[in-house]
Amino acid sequence: MNEKKITKQYGAIAFLPLIIFLALYIGSGLYFTFTGAEDAFKQFPRHVALMIGIGIALLMNRTMKLDEKIEVFSKNAGNSGVMLIGLIYLLAGGFQGAARSMGGVDSVVNMGLSFIPPALLIPGVFAMSSFIATSIGTSMGTVAAMAPIAIGVAAKADLNVAIACAAVIGGAYFGDNLSIISDTTISATKGVGCEMKDKFKMNFFIALPAALITMGIYAFIGGSGQIEGDLSYSIIKIVPYIVVLITAMMGFNVVGVLIIGIIMSGAIGLATNSINFLGFIQAVGTGMEEMMSITILAILVSGLIGLVKHYGGIDWLIEKITSSIKDRKGAEYGIGLLAGLLSMSLVNNTIAIIISAPIAKEIGFKFNISPKRLASLLDIFACALLSICPHDGAMLITTGLAGISPIEVLQYAFYPILLILSTVITIQFGLLRTKEEKEYIKASKVS
Template sequence: MEKPIKSNPFALIPFLIFILLFIGAGVVLGDFYQMPVLVAVFAAIFTALLMNRKASFQEKIGHLTKGGGHPDIILMVVIFLLAGAFASVAEGVGAVDSTVNLGLSLLPENLLMVGLFIICCFISISMGTSVGTIVALAPIGLGVAEQTDISLALTMGAIVSGAMFGDNLSVISDTTIASVRTQGTEMKDKFKANFFIVLPAAIITAVIFGVMTAGATSSIDEDTSFQIAKVLPYLGVLAFAVAGVNVIFVLIGGILFAGIVGLILGDISFMDFIQLVGEGFTGMQELAMLAILLGGLVELIRRNGGIAWLLEVFSGKINSARGGEAGIAGLVSAVNLSTANNTISIITAGPLAKQISERFGIDPKRSASMLDIFASAVQGLIPYGAQILAVAGVASLSPVEIMPYCIYPMLLVFCGLLAILFRFPKFTTRNSH
């Protein structure tokens, strides 16, 4: 059994180095491409390896590899690679162009972003994964931006926004499952409590995207021709997602389906298909390496006492139910900022949040909602989180350029804080602190 880890605020220094190098260099130099993200994370890892004299260097290397090899991290890597392959094959056979043209022919330009946001909400709540939703729909968002005068960063922000809506609410999302399990409540109760808090954020987000793209025009001629057969791979992915099929099967099925369509229509040969799959894998290699290295960095920070210190700080000065909810929100947000993984942050902060909720009579479904809402909101805003990194990779943009357009996560924070302030929606608590 692992020994209790002593809290240590200095353990967070490597993480601060990563942030300063990754974001600070971009601010100072005026170019966020000057500092390669892998160089920044390696500098942070090297700093973490030099800390904690009580552990040998070999032990610290073991912690690094254990964190990088965490099942959640490796699953994320597999999803990234498959998603890259699906996007590559879909583009290679013309599925992206046909899908975008279908959208352009059905929706006026000023409603494209609203439609894209709503579709992402629907898919993510059906699929249960924000990353899976993002990597499946980001190529379509890229195509929309290329064929209209809508900003590419805005398009990617709409996709991240919709993806985080479902990540926070889906009954098959790992974040939702983690929050419900750690708080000892029922899934349906948590969903109901959560839904009424986040619905206003989703509605206002749709309105904002509609206003921001009200004067949008198409930059192409009248040629919005499409082949419905080439749209089928995306429709297949969406159908399987709605049916609750595992995201791995969804993406593998999408790759094969897109390849078969391309082969039947004569757009690609079998070797072209293999090459496209390989190119998709290659395009996601940096993102996959980043996920593994960040996982290792987080484990080093945890072993050195950084996460334990965060847990102490956010549980210290609480003296009311409202303060307890604010403490839970702050705790899971801080842990998420440090781990860049909303599921891990909920699992980490969950037991302490349970203690806080029991002490101050906070209903379990409400504490579960606070955990999930603030973890998802922070995850959808941090430029080093998997969601923004994924869309940035597809769009060849800096993650920092996309952040201002992640409207829904911003409003999610605001609605969450209002829910704490006004104790909305009302629930009967176990005692009346």
């Protein structure tokens, strides 16, 4: 059976395996949340839910032999792009583990806190969270490091703890959105085929105005306080983060950049007696293990999406979306909402991007949207909409530590709202378009 007949036969039904996966994972997570279970979204492992979806996909289309369907799945799961994503995930985890083990995270946190003026405590917390997240590439890791400090300082200085929590979360997502070693950045850039430095620049010009306005608001309403305690840090332990950021921005291959970061972290750790050789190796291994789950998930999702595409589902979806989308503006809104709604549903922005990227790439090709713009839209909407969910992990950590409700924190969640507004402005007024995009639009109008 050729691909056109498969497309006609299945259409929307081709998405059934993916829908089953999402229903099992999200449905069980919500159920266990309502019943008060701990780690509600881990009660029904997402890998098991995904394997059930894959099993359904393999049972579909009886005109194809099982061997042929497995071949389609394997080719898509093991394509070079997915393997590169997996390699980068593992190296990013290894770098994070190595840098953390030699005291890099503590030094980054303490150095930032040392320079926060008492009168700018809340905007300083936002800036510090941004810096940490950009350096270490994880919003959750940033929240775990910063939330106890920010909450403790706010309580001691008699400041609004909810504002401090919102500042930590907002800054963490701002930095994570920009970081070149963040799993969301890796998934978005490699998923649509763009350079990390290009996506960074696109995101920076959209996110910076939102961040600056947020800090201005926090400076006005945040109050004044003093950070006390041991804030000792070592500049040399921060060097690997700086080198990784600069070399990546210069356009160096990200795999090489991360390998350099790992080696530098180990060398500095050994030179400063912060860690021994075996401890360094174990830290790299632990960091890689932390990224193993998302690596396997990316491979399995890619294989499943390959079957959905082979059954005609992607073509059907693009046709349906583009038939109701009249122009590029509508396409950009559609891509952003797809990533954002999936992120909110899955409570995981990385998985949402992995699922959305192939679809966004196809839509982008039809409307001549540059890959860096696609990557930026996917990352921004997936992060921004997730950060205002009461059930997001970062929200649960901060509110749990502070003993307050998510609703109290959301009152001061200015950054994600301003980020969405800033992105909408660029979509609505056609800002930040590349030279090629402008020429394409001009040619389309002429024709």
